[in-house]
Each structure stands twice: as C-alpha cells, then as structure tokens.
Amino acid sequence: MTNPSEIIPGLIFYGYNSTTRKEKVGFLSHHTLVLQVSGHFTLETAEQKISMNKGEMLLIGKNQLGQITKTPQSDAHYETIVISLQEDLLRKIALEEHRESQEKYTGPPNILIPANEFLKSFFQSVLPYVRNPEEALTKEIGLLKVREAVTLLLHTMPRLSNFLFDFSEPHKIDLEKFMLSHFHYNIPVAEFAGLTGRSLAAFKRDFQKIFAMAPRQWLQEKRLMEAKNLIENRHQKPSAIYLDLGFESLSHFSSSFKKKFGKTPSDWSSRIAH
Missing domain, CATH: 1.10.10.60 (Homeodomain-like)
Incomplete structure (x- = not known):
C-alpha cells in the first residue's frame, strides 16, 4: 500500500483517506495483515476479489500484485492499520516456538479472518498507537504487537501455520x-x-x-x-x-x-x- 504513515518503520502503518482512491500495489517479500478501522477496502488480484468493511481483517499473502480501492463511507473517513509480518520475525517465532510448515500451503493467497473477542481486543489495543503518532511507539512494543497478531491468527485459524511458516522460494511460474x-x-x-x-x-x-x-x-x-x-x-x-x-x-x-x-x-x- 502506498503512502501510509509508518508508525514503526517497516512493521506497522496507518492509512487515512477522505476521498476514494485506487492503487496498484506489489506485495513483495512479506505477508501483510490489514485491519479495517473505517470505510470500505477492496483488493483485486488476478485470482481473487475480496472486500471488507469496518472491523474486518484481511491476511494478504506475499509475492502478489493487486489493485486496492479505498472508499470512505458517508459517515466516516477511510482508515486502515497495516501490519507487515516480516519473514525474519516469522522465522524467529518458528524457531522459538518449534513451529514449522507441515506441508506446502495450497489455499487462497488472501484470507478474510473471522472476528472473535481476542482479535477485536487486539484491534482496539493498536488504535491508540496509530491515532497518537506523537506518542513514540518503541520498536520493542511494535514487535510485541506483531507477535501478538501472529499468535491470535494461529489461535483463530490453526491452518495458517502452513501459510505463515512456508519459507520456500517462489517456484517458477508461467x-x-x-x-x-x-x-x-x-x-x-x-x-x-x-x-x-x-x-x-x-x-x-x-x-x-x-x-x-x-x-x-x-x-x-x-x-x-x-x-x-x-x-x-x-x-x-x-x-x-x-x-x-x-x-x-x-x-x-x-x-x-x-x-x-x-x-x-x-x-x-x-x-x-x-
């Protein structure tokens, strides 16, 4: 996603728009978790078209190209929180928690995450940091938030282990x-x-x-x-x-x-x- 504010460089970003905007983007190297604070978000790739509204979450797989449409609603601006799930951190989590991909992930590259009380609470816990950028968020806290996001994703959808911890190189495609x-x-x-x-x-x-x-x-x-x-x-x-x-x-x-x-x-x- 282009031009968001970096809350933690390379890790946590905050996007805000008052008008509809379309962006062609490349998702490279890292998986991305998008938390929709307000407004309407649509991601369209060659394989999928996914939309979400306020309070929903989308896990976007690495190594893709797509178009994002950001649309404010009549009663609110467009806001998102974007968390980069960097591979070096995922590798560290895999080593420390003895997690590994049991088999190559073959499901959809982009996944809407079903809401639950844990994820809702996590969502709310991140909002004060991104809405108050003048209050410095240390990198240590940022890393803890990313770790928390990974833990809750795996709690909600255990099958995401194969998604998150597949560190194989992209295979040659047509x-x-x-x-x-x-x-x-x-x-x-x-x-x-x-x-x-x-x-x-x-x-x-x-x-x-x-x-x-x-x-x-x-x-x-x-x-x-x-x-x-x-x-x-x-x-x-x-x-x-x-x-x-x-x-x-x-x-x-x-x-x-x-x-x-x-x-x-x-x-x-x-x-x-x-």
Missing part, C-alpha cells in the same frame, strides 16, 4: 501468462523477476525467448497498444487510464503515445470522437 495479466503494474523489472520465481538474469533470458524483445521495450509497447485499444474501442479518456496502465505521469504517457502513433492521446481521442 512467465508469458503472468506478464500478459500484469503488464500494467508499474514496478521494476527485478520485481517482476522475483514474482515469477526467477533471478533477474533468468527472467531476461526467458523473456527474450518468449516475447523476442527486452522486458522494458515489451512493457512499453504492450501498455501503449492497450491504451490505443481503450481510447478507440472503449472511448476512455487519456487522463483516466494512464495510471492504470503503469505510466508515472500524464506527460510521460502523452509523449510516449505520440512517439508511437504520431498523435497525442488527446488528439487521437478527438479524432475518434469525430
């Missing part, structure tokens, strides 16, 4: 299928490599074999062709699509589009309209 589904995410090529279970060198080598061009070149071409399709066939406005297609700014999108097709997106859109 690179072509993955890239065709996720080309519009604006992340570094190295992160695409990791998400497909490859080193950067192996990713570039396999990519060249499949697409007959370098990753950056292909991504640019694919995004521009998709932009042209959306403008021509779905009558989308350039300003409404450039972020969703992985371009960092409207000016960058416009200059790239013009270089490829000879007209700016706005000129192309006007031509179609007439």
Whole structure:
C-alpha cells in the first residue's frame, strides 16, 4: 500500500483517506495483515476479489500484485492499520516456538479472518498507537504487537501455520501468462523477476525467448497498444487510464503515445470522437 504513515518503520502503518482512491500495489517479500478501522477496502488480484468493511481483517499473502480501492463511507473517513509480518520475525517465532510448515500451503493467497473477542481486543489495543503518532511507539512494543497478531491468527485459524511458516522460494511460474495479466503494474523489472520465481538474469533470458524483445521495450509497447485499444474501442479518456496502465505521469504517457502513433492521446481521442 502506498503512502501510509509508518508508525514503526517497516512493521506497522496507518492509512487515512477522505476521498476514494485506487492503487496498484506489489506485495513483495512479506505477508501483510490489514485491519479495517473505517470505510470500505477492496483488493483485486488476478485470482481473487475480496472486500471488507469496518472491523474486518484481511491476511494478504506475499509475492502478489493487486489493485486496492479505498472508499470512505458517508459517515466516516477511510482508515486502515497495516501490519507487515516480516519473514525474519516469522522465522524467529518458528524457531522459538518449534513451529514449522507441515506441508506446502495450497489455499487462497488472501484470507478474510473471522472476528472473535481476542482479535477485536487486539484491534482496539493498536488504535491508540496509530491515532497518537506523537506518542513514540518503541520498536520493542511494535514487535510485541506483531507477535501478538501472529499468535491470535494461529489461535483463530490453526491452518495458517502452513501459510505463515512456508519459507520456500517462489517456484517458477508461467512467465508469458503472468506478464500478459500484469503488464500494467508499474514496478521494476527485478520485481517482476522475483514474482515469477526467477533471478533477474533468468527472467531476461526467458523473456527474450518468449516475447523476442527486452522486458522494458515489451512493457512499453504492450501498455501503449492497450491504451490505443481503450481510447478507440472503449472511448476512455487519456487522463483516466494512464495510471492504470503503469505510466508515472500524464506527460510521460502523452509523449510516449505520440512517439508511437504520431498523435497525442488527446488528439487521437478527438479524432475518434469525430
């Protein structure tokens, strides 16, 4: 999730929005627990679409790409608490408590956590820290809160042991299928490599074999062709699509589009309209 306030760097974050916002995000390296304080949260990945409201919790698996929609409700702003379940801490817990993955986890990568009194109390215990950032929360307390979250998750859903304590490397996945589904995410090529279970060198080598061009070149071409399709066939406005297609700014999108097709997106859109 982008631009939250860090309550404990790398561990606990607080997000607040007064208007609806969409973000394309990469969940890399660590599992993430999202506590919905108020408003409506939707996560959409290639495999799942999950929504939650005030008081609900979602466990998001590592090594994914997805789009988050944050929507305030009529009576409240949008607020979330995000807890990063970092692998080094999970490894430490596994060693100290003699926990290990009995078998490779094969369930859904994102799981709504059923509420109970323990989790509700944990939820309430975190709120004062994130709503009063001027009161310094030490890293030690932050680590205790993360440990508490892990303990309560396992108490609520024991099968999450295989989810949380699977430390195996991501296996190689179908690179072509993955890239065709996720080309519009604006992340570094190295992160695409990791998400497909490859080193950067192996990713570039396999990519060249499949697409007959370098990753950056292909991504640019694919995004521009998709932009042209959306403008021509779905009558989308350039300003409404450039972020969703992985371009960092409207000016960058416009200059790239013009270089490829000879007209700016706005000129192309006007031509179609007439």
